[in-house]
Amino acid sequence: MTGYSYDPPDGPLDILFQDDQVLVVGKPAGLLSVPGKGEDKADCLIGRLRAVYPDVLLVHRLDTDTSGVMVFGMNKAAQGALGQQFEKRQTKKIYLARVLGRLEPTEGRVDLPMIVDWPNRPRQHVNHETGRPAVTDWRVVKYLPRETRVRLMPLTGRSHQLRVHMAALGHPILGDPLYAEGAAREFPRLMLHAESLRFRHPETGKSLTFSAACPF
Numbered sequence: 467m468t469g470y471s472y473d474p475p476d477g478p479l480d481i482l483f484q485d486d487q488v489l490v491v492g493k494p495a496g497l498l499s500v501p502g503k504g505e506d507k508a509d510c511l512i513g514r515l516r517a518v519y520p521d522v523l524l525v526h527r528l529d530t531d532t533s534g535v536m537v538f539g540m541n542k543a544a545q546g547a548l549g550q551q552f553e554k555r556q557t558k559k560i561y562l563a564r565v566l567g568r569l570e571p572t573e574g575r576v577d578l579p580m581i582v583d584w585p586n587r588p589r590q591h592v593n594h595e596t597g598r599p600a601v602t603d604w605r606v607v608k609y610l611p612r613e614t615r616v617r618l619m620p621l622t623g624r625s626h627q628l629r630v631h632m633a634a635l636g637h638p639i640l641g642d643p644l645y646a647e648g649a650a651r652e653f654p655r656l657m658l659h660a661e662s663l664r665f666r667h668p669e670t671g672k673s674l675t676f677s678a679a680c681p682f
Contacts, residue, residue: 472502472530474509479518482535482676487544487669489515489522490537492678495655499527499536511536526552529626531643534561534660535678539668547668552623558664561618561628562607562680564657565637566650569614572606576631580624589644590626592634600624602631613640617661628658657682 473496480492491511493499498510515522515538522538523545539545551557579597583589601621608615614637618628629645632638638646641653659682664675 472498472507472509474498479514480678482678483674484519485540487540487667488537488548489519489540490535490663490676491515493528493533493536493660495531495533495659495681498530500524512538525549526623528660529629529656529658531641531656532561532658532660533655533678533681535663535676536660537663537665537676544668548665551665555621555623556666558662558675559620559660560662561620562659562661563616563618563628563632564640564682565614565616565632566640566646567612567614567637568609569604569606569616569635569637574604576600576602576604576635578631578634580627580630582625588626590624590630592630598622598624600627600631602628629656655682 475494475496482492483490493511500512501508501510512524521540525537525539525545525548528536539548578592579594580590580600581593581597583591599622603619605617606614607617620627629639629642633645638650640650640657641655659680661680662675662677666673
């Protein structure tokens, strides 16, 4: 992305839950989940967490520009158990987004296979020949004059899945520097937020749901 400079936000850690197995946090928009390439991209959520919780381990990621709920393991066994839940699609993820235009009908499903767009990395794109399965359900929350507020429920976990799927429908997520164009791109941040995450506690097996308030 031309002219991109990484300027992560300051602020205290947003700890939603912590025990000896899991750590659940709210990630701010603009902060990498893990270190990027180069010293200028060393500041990241897991790095900040490790300063306080040295044993914390990565389970999944959110895009830099996406805010919301993330879960980390506090030991190898917990990390493995949580990772399996993501891999087997046993977690439930709900996102809030603001998309361009009037998304109709009020609910539906996008089933479009995706793969990395190699010449234009990190972009992904829909590809019916070589793409991997990618499925997203949507449910409209509210119609506004030139946009739609919508809940997105990914059933698969492809990179940039929600962003590519909404753009493929002709309703890119507002503020998206990769998949939106023109005025739809001119927002202070990507209007995508991981609102809630449900998973089973790796030790007790109990179903837990955590939410983070949407900042837009």
